[in-house]
Amino acid sequence: xxxxxxxxxxxxxxxxxxxAHDGASHRPSPAEAAPGAEALPFPVDxxxxxxxxxxxxxxxxxxxxxxxxxxxxxxxxxxxxxxxVALPTIAEAVTRLGPEGARITPVMxxxxxxxxxxxxxxxxxxxxxxxxxxxxxxxxxLAQARDxxxxxxxxxxxxxxxxxxxxxxxxxxxxxxMGEVRSVLPPILGPERVAELMxxxxxxx
Amino acid sequence: xxxxxxxxxxxLAGAFSGGAAIAEGDPVSVTGEVIDTWCYFSGVMGGPEAVxxxxxxxxxxxxxxxxxxxxxxxxxxxxxxxxxxxxxxAIADGTxxxxxxxxxxxxxxxxxxxxxxxYLMVAEIAADDGIVNRSHEDFxxxxxxxIPEL
Numbered sequence: 001x002x003x004x005x006x007x008x009x010x011x012x013x014x015x016x017x018x019x020a021h022d023g024a025s026h027r028p029s030p031a032e033a034a035p036g037a038e039a040l041p042f043p044v045d046x047x048x049x050x051x052x053x054x055x056x057x058x059x060x061x062x063x064x065x066x067x068x069x070x071x072x073x074x075x076x077x078x079x080x081x082x083x084x085v086a087l088p089t090i091a092e093a094v095t096r097l098g099p100e101g102a103r104i105t106p107v108m109x110x111x112x113x114x115x116x117x118x119x120x121x122x123x124x125x126x127x128x129x130x131x132x133x134x135x136x137x138x139x140x141x142l143a144q145a146r147d148x149x150x151x152x153x154x155x156x157x158x159x160x161x162x163x164x165x166x167x168x169x170x171x172x173x174x175x176x177x178m179g180e181v182r183s184v185l186p187p188i189l190g191p192e193r194v195a196e197l198m199x200x201x202x203x204x205x
Numbered sequence: 206x207x208x209x210x211x212x213x214x215x216x217l218a219g220a221f222s223g224g225a226a227i228a229e230g231d232p233v234s235v236t237g238e239v240i241d242t243w244c245y246f247s248g249v250m251g252g253p254e255a256v257x258x259x260x261x262x263x264x265x266x267x268x269x270x271x272x273x274x275x276x277x278x279x280x281x282x283x284x285x286x287x288x289x290x291x292x293x294x295a296i297a298d299g300t301x302x303x304x305x306x307x308x309x310x311x312x313x314x315x316x317x318x319x320x321x322x323x324y325l326m327v328a329e330i331a332a333d334d335g336i337v338n339r340s341h342e343d344f345x346x347x348x349x350x351x352i353p354e355l
Contacts (some may be wrong), residue, residue, distance in 0.1 A: 041319035042230065042288060042326060044296060053215065081271030085243065152295040156270050167300045170272030184296070186274045186286050188242050197320055 005060040039182075046173075046181050048072075050145035052109065052137040055121035060135060062179055069202035070105045072173040073150050073187075076112035077124035077134070078163060083108075085187055090172060091129035092191035093198055100203055101195070106135045109145050111153035111168045149173060149181075174201045230315040235325065237279035238338060240303045241265035242286065245278070255347045258338030262307040264351035269299035269306055276324065277312060285316070285325040309334040 004059040040046070048062035071090050077084035087108065094101040106129055110116035113136050116124075121134030136142070146153060151169035159165055172185040172194065185194060243249075244256040244264060255261065257278065269275050274297055277285045280282040286297075293301035302341075317324040348354055 013266075031322060041322070042315075042317040042324045044288075046296070055322045069213050075272070079271070081268065082243070150294065152298040152300065156300070159209075165271070167270040168272050169295065169297050170274060170299070171297055183320070184324075186242065188246050188274060200320075 003149060006188065013046045027117075041183060044150060046160065048175060048181075049108065049177055050135065050137075050150035051141055052135040052145065053118055055118045055125060055134045055136075057118050060133070064146045065107075065175075065177075066179070068105050068178050068181065069103060069177050069198075070107050070175045071110065071198060071202075072107045072149075073170075074109050074111055074146065074149070074153065074168055074176055075111050075170075076166060076168075077116050077120060077145075078112065079166070081165075082187055086170060086172060087128045087132070089187060089189070089191050089194055093127065093195035094131075096191060096195040097199060097203070104198060105133060106131060107135060110143065111142065111146070111166050113137060113139060113142055115163075123154055174198060176202060206237050230317045230326070232314075233316040233325070234311060234313045234331065234341040235277050235279050235285055235316075236332075237277050237285075237309070239265075239287075239302065239308050239310060240276050240278045240284070241268040241273055241306070242276040242284065243268055243273040244263070245276070245284070250348045251344070255340065255344040258307060258340030259336050259342075260344040260347040261351075262336060262341035263346065264348060265306045266303055267351065269302055272299060275299055275302045275306070277310070283323065285323040287327060288324045289314070289326040289328055290330075305333060307336045307338070309337045 003045050029073045051059070051061045071094065073086050073090060074089065090106045094104050094106055097104070108125065116134065116136050118136060121136060125132045125134045153166055153168040155164045156167045157165045171185050172187055173181055174183040174197070176183065183197060185197060208247045220319065220337060238257055241261065241264065244261060250256050260262065275287045277287060279285065287302065288297055290301045295301065302344055310330055312325065312327045313331050314325055314327040
């Protein structure tokens, strides 16, 4: 379908870093977010709420991102549709922001835990960005994460190789350093525009 | 000015609109065609007239199922990103909109605009005329590989 978009990024980077979960601190609720934090562009109640495992095998919850803005996407490593558009877009947008972009952590929560094990994510995600954090977990834990963002994911077909194809929400969530969702971007925006909106919503308070 | 350029200008205008205020919704009634926004804006599958209607229906179904945001291309060329679809609790759930892909509809709901992006929360499909844009008569199947060979 959109295999051509895979050519958007063919870079080889260093292995992604892991995130350690200290289990000690928890983020303030969005209601406690920093002054100046913007509300979502439309009234829905979504917020980070997950307890998953990253590609280094570390337990990661939303609390581990306290103090760091994130760009979150739900997808899977073998996706040849929207993921092959959104993940390179997020990666290029963060790169375009230069040193400022280093404050933003790109994150993908998988919808395909059977194939996206920590080891598989560690192999596949660096092709998008060296700091892209991949999160996986049990079907129940991933369902909880999706529920928090009102995201659906369903296996809709099998490809010629017999591998599953998933339907899943395809928007990019910009989440502030206090855990508040500041914007939801359609992945059809170009990297330059996404970088601009990341700066506006994540880096300027 | 073609529709894609119009949207690009709208997005650009949003880029220079200053700080983003909290969006306030407006009740709207939008009449137009349900479209695959990626193929429409990216141009990767052809011009804007070829990636709407019956010519692009199969690809649009694949795209919606695969997470590509579904939009409504209104008669005036404005594109609305569908965030909620009547009766579906999820955000931008393409599978909930498969039955309406490429259809000409009238959607009633609430519009929120920020950063030049039109977020549409559809409360009700007031009219569904089905696929009325018979673009396959001019363009065939776009892209041809949208229908897999068996």
